[in-house]
Amino acid sequence: MTDPSSIGADSASGTKKKRMKGKAESIACLPTGDTAIYRRSEKGLICDRKIAKFMTEKSIKELPKVKQSAADCVALVRSRIADYGLDCLWNADQSGFEYETRPGRTLDICGVKHVEAITQSENSMTHSYTVMMTVSPGTRKFLPKLFLTLQEPKRVFGPIVTRTMFKAENLYVTASTSGKMTKKLYLQWCAEVFFPHMVDRCILLADPWTIFNDQDSVMELKPDNLEYEMLRIPPKVTGDIQPLDVLFFRMYKGFFKKISNFVILHNLPIQMHHRDVILKLHSLIYQQFQSPRFENLVPAA
Template sequence: MQRVLDFARPGIAFTTVPHAFRRVTHPMQLKRFREYVANNRNRRQKLERVEHFVLDRFRSARNYNLPAHDLDTVDDFVAEATKHIPKYKLDCVLNSDQSSFNYEIVSNCTLSYAGEKATYLSVKCLNAISHSYTVMPIISAAGQLFSSVFICLQEPTGRLPITRAVFSASNMVTSCSTSGKLNKSLAEYWIKEVLDKVVSNRFLLVVDQWSPQADITVYENNLTKRQPCKLLVIPRRATSTKQPCDAYFFPTIESVNKKNISSCISDELDVDLRSRDAILKLQSLVHNQLSSSLFKPMISYAWSTCGYIPKQYSNFSSVIDVCFSLDANSCSNNNCEQSAFICCSY
C-alpha cells in the first residue's frame, strides 16, 4: 500500500496508477489505503504483526527455557560461585557431567529426489541408534581436561564379558550398566577410580542436580585422601547455559566423533563402529587429542561463557581448525600412501 501511495502522489493522474499497479482499479482504493496507513495498516497486517511479536517472544522464552523467578535463582547461583572460585586455584575448580552417545550415529541429512514425500535412510542396526553409552569427563577452569575419562557402556547383563578381552587404555576407566546410564553405585565408583586420583588438595566441584552426584556425603565417604570438597549444585533447568561441559565442551566431542565416523564410512574401512572395542578406541582417541595444551583456551572459554571466570584468552583454535584442517592430503608417515583425514593435536 505504501508503494502505491508513494506512486500516486499529488499531481499524478489516477489513470497512470493502474498501469503500474494492476490490482488498483478505482480511486476509492487510494482513499482506503490512506486510511489504513494512518491507522497503522489494515486488520490483516495488524494480525500479522501480532503473530510475529508473539512468535518472537515464544522463541526467546523457549531458547532460554527459564521462567522469570528462575532467572533470579540462576543469577544468585553465579554470584555465589564467583565468590568461592577465587579462593581456589583454577586447576582445582572442576566441572564434570555426563553425555550420552548412540552406538550408531546417523546423519539427519541425505540426498533425495525433488518432490519425494518420504525419504528413507538405511542403518546397520536399529538397536544401535536407540541405545547409548555415557561419557563423563572432568575439566578445570584452568582449561585442563583430566585423565581418565569415565565411560559407561550398555550391556544386557550389566557386566562386561569375561570370556573376551576388552580394549583398555591408560586415559579411560570403563564400566557398564544395563541401560548405559550411570546410577548411584557407578557414581561412587567414578569418585573412587577417577575423581580421587586427579585431586590431591581441596577443590571446588560444579555439578548439576542429578541426586547421586549432588550429595556431599557421597564424596566424603569415597574420597580416600579426605580431600576437602566444596560442592556447587547448578539450579534446575540452567545446565545448558551454566554447565561448562554442556555449554561448549560436549558439542566439541560430538563433532570429533562425527568427523571420525564419517571418515571411516566414506573410506569404506572394514570396521564395525558399533562394537565395544571400536567405541572405546574412538573415545580414547578423542580424549587424547582434546587433552592437548592447544585446547586449554577452548576449555577455559567454556567457563567464562558461563560467567564463572573472566575471559582468559582473546581467541583460540577449535578442534576443527587443529585436527581437521590439513594442508597436505597425504599421510605424514614415510612410505604411507593412505590419505590423511585427521592431524595430531600434539
C-alpha cells in the same frame, strides 16, 4: 478482426484481476489484526516457522527467578575462584552417545517425502551408552581417565570380553543394563577416577542430577586430607552456565560424528557400533583434546 495475442493478454489480465479480487475479498473477511498479519506476510516480514519449544505461562512467569538463580550460581563460583584459584575447580557431567551416531539430515531431490539412509546396525541407532566427562579451567584441564558406561545385559562384562576388550590408559570402562550411570557407578567414579587425582582442595560444580544428592556416601569415600565441596547448578539453567554443556560436549561430539560419518560415507570396513571401535575412538579423541591446540577450550566455556 481481433488480434489473437490481445485475446490471450485480456484472458491473463482477467485471471489476474479475479485473483486480486479474491485476495481482497479474503482480506476483507479477516479481522483487523489478522489483516495486518496477512499483509506483513505478503511483504516477507512474517513467515511460517516451526515451534522450537512450548512453555507454560507459569514457566514464563518464573523466568526472572530462573535467571537470577543462574546469576547467583555464577557469582558463587567466581567468589570460590577468587578465594582458592582455578586449579581446585572442576565441572563433571554425563552425556549419552548412540552406538552409531548418524546425522538426521541428507540431500535428496526437492519434493521427496520419504528419505531413506543406510545404517550398519538398526539396533545401534536406538541404544546408547554414557560418557562422564570432568574438566577444569586450571592448569590440569582434564582428569587422566575418561569414565564410560556401556550397555551390557548382565551389568558386567563376561570373562572373555574382559580379557579381549580393548584397553587404554586414559579410559575407565564400566557397564550397566541401560547404558546409563547409576548411583553405584557414580560412587565408583568418585573413588576410582575423581578423588585419587585431587590434591588438598577440590570444588566440584555439578548439575541437579538426583544421583549427586547423596553426598553422605561421597564423604565416606573422600580422603581425610582432602577438602571437598560440591556446588550445585540450579535447575533449568545448566544449558546456559555449565561449561560442559555450553561448549565442550558439543565440540567433542562434533569431532566424534565427523569421524563416524567419514567411515560410513567412504564405506570403510569398520563397524562403528562395535565395542572396541567405540573405545578406541574415545581414547583417541580424549587424547587429542588434551593437545595444546585445545588448551583454551575449557577456560572459554
